[in-house]
Amino acid sequence: MNPEQFRLRERLRVRWAETDMQGIVFNGHYLTYFDVAITEYWRAIGMPYPAALAGTGADLFAVKSTAEYLAPARYDDVIEVGCRAARLGRSSIGFELAIWRDGEPITKGEVVYACADPVARRAVPIPAPLRAAIEAFERRSPG
Amino acid sequence: MNPEQFRLRERLRVRWAETDMQGIVFNGHYLTYFDVAITEYWRAIGMPYPAALAGTGADLFAVKSTAEYLAPARYDDVIEVGCRAARLGRSSIGFELAIWRDGEPITKGEVVYACADPVARRAVPIPAPLRAAIEAFERRSPG
Amino acid sequence: MNPEQFRLRERLRVRWAETDMQGIVFNGHYLTYFDVAITEYWRAIGMPYPAALAGTGADLFAVKSTAEYLAPARYDDVIEVGCRAARLGRSSIGFELAIWRDGEPITKGEVVYACADPVARRAVPIPAPLRAAIEAFERRSPG
Amino acid sequence: MNPEQFRLRERLRVRWAETDMQGIVFNGHYLTYFDVAITEYWRAIGMPYPAALAGTGADLFAVKSTAEYLAPARYDDVIEVGCRAARLGRSSIGFELAIWRDGEPITKGEVVYACADPVARRAVPIPAPLRAAIEAFERRSPG
Numbered sequence: 001m002n003p004e005q006f007r008l009r010e011r012l013r014v015r016w017a018e019t020d021m022q023g024i025v026f027n028g029h030y031l032t033y034f035d036v037a038i039t040e041y042w043r044a045i046g047m048p049y050p051a052a053l054a055g056t057g058a059d060l061f062a063v064k065s066t067a068e069y070l071a072p073a074r075y076d077d078v079i080e081v082g083c084r085a086a087r088l089g090r091s092s093i094g095f096e097l098a099i100w101r102d103g104e105p106i107t108k109g110e111v112v113y114a115c116a117d118p119v120a121r122r123a124v125p126i127p128a129p130l131r132a133a134i135e136a137f138e139r140r141s142p143g
Numbered sequence: 144m145n146p147e148q149f150r151l152r153e154r155l156r157v158r159w160a161e162t163d164m165q166g167i168v169f170n171g172h173y174l175t176y177f178d179v180a181i182t183e184y185w186r187a188i189g190m191p192y193p194a195a196l197a198g199t200g201a202d203l204f205a206v207k208s209t210a211e212y213l214a215p216a217r218y219d220d221v222i223e224v225g226c227r228a229a230r231l232g233r234s235s236i237g238f239e240l241a242i243w244r245d246g247e248p249i250t251k252g253e254v255v256y257a258c259a260d261p262v263a264r265r266a267v268p269i270p271a272p273l274r275a276a277i278e279a280f281e282r283r284s285p286g
Numbered sequence: 287m288n289p290e291q292f293r294l295r296e297r298l299r300v301r302w303a304e305t306d307m308q309g310i311v312f313n314g315h316y317l318t319y320f321d322v323a324i325t326e327y328w329r330a331i332g333m334p335y336p337a338a339l340a341g342t343g344a345d346l347f348a349v350k351s352t353a354e355y356l357a358p359a360r361y362d363d364v365i366e367v368g369c370r371a372a373r374l375g376r377s378s379i380g381f382e383l384a385i386w387r388d389g390e391p392i393t394k395g396e397v398v399y400a401c402a403d404p405v406a407r408r409a410v411p412i413p414a415p416l417r418a419a420i421e422a423f424e425r426r427s428p429g
Numbered sequence: 430m431n432p433e434q435f436r437l438r439e440r441l442r443v444r445w446a447e448t449d450m451q452g453i454v455f456n457g458h459y460l461t462y463f464d465v466a467i468t469e470y471w472r473a474i475g476m477p478y479p480a481a482l483a484g485t486g487a488d489l490f491a492v493k494s495t496a497e498y499l500a501p502a503r504y505d506d507v508i509e510v511g512c513r514a515a516r517l518g519r520s521s522i523g524f525e526l527a528i529w530r531d532g533e534p535i536t537k538g539e540v541v542y543a544c545a546d547p548v549a550r551r552a553v554p555i556p557a558p559l560r561a562a563i564e565a566f567e568r569r570s571p572g
Binding site: 015016017032035036039048076 | 444445446461464465468477505
Binding site: 158159160175178179182191219 | 322
């Protein structure tokens with residue numbers, strides 16, 4: 001949960017529509033925040049989704065998500081969402097995610113994707129260029 | 144805004160995630176409620192979307208929406224959403240929508256769809272079977 | 287993941303607005319489905335939220351969620367969401383959730399709530415009537 | 430729909446979760462985009478919502494929204510949302526909104542708010558400092 005462990009950090013501002021009657025962000029919306037950071041991750045490694053997968057016969061499907069809510073995000077908060085590919089399997093990618101506000105961690109979680117042939121609906125290996133881009137990005141030290 | 148004017152009325156319950164810090168439903172979510180009723184409208188007339196348009200070369204695209212918020216919907220409210228095809232053009236359908244709670248109108252609005260070729264991106268006539276189904280449904284008196 | 291293990295099962299239909307470009311429900315929306323079932327759980331045990339907590343000085347805050355996506359839900363699918371209080375701590379409630387389509391499990395997960403004083407922002411015991419209602423509901427065999 | 434008519438223009442990027450099966454943004458989400466711009470409007474005029482209304486006994490409630498969808502926004506598009514207070518009544522504010530992509534207008538609309546006492550649920554005049562801030566902001570030429 002150290003921000004420096006995440007090369008990719010995306011800032012965003014909590015929207016009114018994301019808060020609920022408790023005055024805090026509804027728990028499901030943190031997965032949208034995670035997803036926004038994952039979008040930026042693909043762009044940061046030079047593999048914008050879904051264009052970078054076009055023609056590979058492979059697509060990515062979320063198979064698991066977890067989120068731990070350490071403190072609530074509130075309306076108009078500026079938060080920072082970090083994303084890194086913490087685990088890279090033959091046909092799966094495990095992203096570790098974290099959210100900070102004013103440098104304090106407020107959420108952490110993971111989203112695991114399976115790489116699959118969307119027609120045949122079976123697992124396929126992560127395309128080599130995508131794997132190489134992830135490895136190159138994570139190998140370098142952040143900052 | 145008389146419920147009897149709407150043959151199609153769909154009941155739903157307001158979700159926690161749809162409320163905001165004011166304790167009322169965020170204004171954008173009423174368009175989702177409208178959309179839920181429109182889904183049921185297609186089913187009710189025997190033209191479930193999108194299956195009923197498959198192979199016609201036509202698809203429907205929202206071109207305009209309006210909503211008037213007469214009274215707020217709140218968490219856990221059971222509301223009824225009415226939908227009727229109030230205007231039927233050559234290549235457009237204008238739905239009139241209304242929401243009631245305990246018989247009292249709380250929202251009214253409209254959603255206008257254009258019928259278009261999604262590839263060529265130009266207007267096309269509403270497919271004849273769809274038009275016939277709408278006309279047959281609206282011609283009959285409700286109830 | 288046996289439906290019969292869940293006394294509370296809530297049916298709902300996937301909305302158009304919940305699908306994404308892959309034609310499947312966006313992963314974050316399953317937490318909304320979980321939340322809909324939890325709302326019905328409180329009602330089913332005779333403790334509708336938030337009314338049942340009014341005056342107790344306690345409120346419930348999500349502290350963790352997990353979801354495993356076994357198969358995607360699609361537009362217009364009728365799904366069934368099961369919810370049961372699988373773990374009951376001094377000041378926390380762990381709900382187990384599952385989603386089925388045509389009897390086949392497509393999602394499973396958990397949502398853990400902490401019972402806390404929203405002003406002092408510290409854990410407090412689950413109010414006795416709420417605990418008793420949960421225990422009574424889960425003790426009885428389903429069906 | 431000339432961008433220069435709007436002093437307040439907010440950029441944002443379309444999220445994956447905001448697209449639907451047609452590969453375009455679901456119509457209801459444009460109201461969220463409008464709302465994001467309105468949030469920034471309050472900030473820009475020095476009257477951040479809801480803090481600036483605290484203690485006035487007044488709150489703002491959406492009473493009407495319209496949106497015209499000229500062209501669809503798509504995943505990952507960077508769009509610009511303009512907002513200006515086009516009409517200022519005794520107890521209502523009419524915002525005009527517009528969205529551009531690459532300088533081309535894709536959406537236009539309005540959101541009308543009523544200023545009301547949330548307890549008594551009746552219209553009250555717009556607080557004088559809020560009115561003055563809006564007038565001062567709109568009086569100046571943009572840019």
